Amino acid sequence: MRKRDFVQVIDLHVHTKYSGDAKITPKELVDQLHAHPFIKCVAITDHDTILGYWEVSKLAKAYEDILIIPGIEVSVENGHLIILGVEECPKYPSLIESVVDFAKERDGIVVIPHPYREHGIGDTSENIEADAVEVLNPHATHEENKRAENLARKINLPCVAGSDAHSLQELWLAYTQVDAKQEVDDILKAIKKGRVKVASIK
Ligand SMILES: [Zn+2]
Ligand SMILES: [Zn+2]
Numbered sequence: 001m002r003k004r005d006f007v008q009v010i011d012l013h014v015h016t017k018y019s020g021d022a023k024i025t026p027k028e029l030v031d032q033l034h035a036h037p038f039i040k041c042v043a044i045t046d047h048d049t050i051l052g053y054w055e056v057s058k059l060a061k062a063y064e065d066i067l068i069i070p071g072i073e074v075s076v077e078n079g080h081l082i083i084l085g086v087e088e089c090p091k092y093p094s095l096i097e098s099v100v101d102f103a104k105e106r107d108g109i110v111v112i113p114h115p116y117r118e119h120g121i122g123d124t125s126e127n128i129e130a131d132a133v134e135v136l137n138p139h140a141t142h143e144e145n146k147r148a149e150n151l152a153r154k155i156n157l158p159c160v161a162g163s164d165a166h167s168l169q170e171l172w173l174a175y176t177q178v179d180a181k182q183e184v185d186d187i188l189k190a191i192k193k194g195r196v197k198v199a200s201i202k
């Protein structure tokens with residue numbers, strides 16, 4: 001299949017077995033992307049490791065229509081922070097400010113995942129230079145996702161969504177439509193500019 005232009009449908013929050021608490025193998029993930037009718041792009045966001053991304057992206061090279069975005073869900077002092085577009089892990093212990101600087105120095109972007117769920121950084125979000133807020137996370141309650149949406153509005157950041165899948169059944173439960181070419185840099189730029197729309201099938 002040819003590369004898709006203009007609108008990318010992306011699951012921006014996916015874990016592989018390299019996360020330790022997740023079961024999805026890189027091969028299974030690529031097979032699922034290959035089989036899916038319209039989701040051809042994921043951000044790998046393993047906990048504090050980039051190893052899963054390397055393996056998934058190596059396998060995905062066999063398919064021209066699949067794109068893998070590098071990412072890490074970094075454990076910071078009071079929760080989780082996602083960085084996208086970065087292919088290496090920040091040093092530990094990870095303070096929020098230094099993780100943000102680390103990502104920006106490498107032209108990455110910072111997404112605040114599930115701010116009001118367990119491991120969310122909560123109101124600290126208001127004081128950091130993030131680029132987007134995850135407002136749909138299937139592991140969060142409706143109320144927690146609503147608070148995340150209100151936060152995004154308050155701090156004037158784009159809203160994104162991802163499944164936070166740790167098993168195959170959880171893949172694609174939430175995803176983001178991004179007006180961009182099928183290229184990592186263009187997608188990250190579009191997220192920053194807010195050319196995004198969230199969707200959930202939960
Ligand atoms: Zn998390
Ligand atoms: Zn996660």
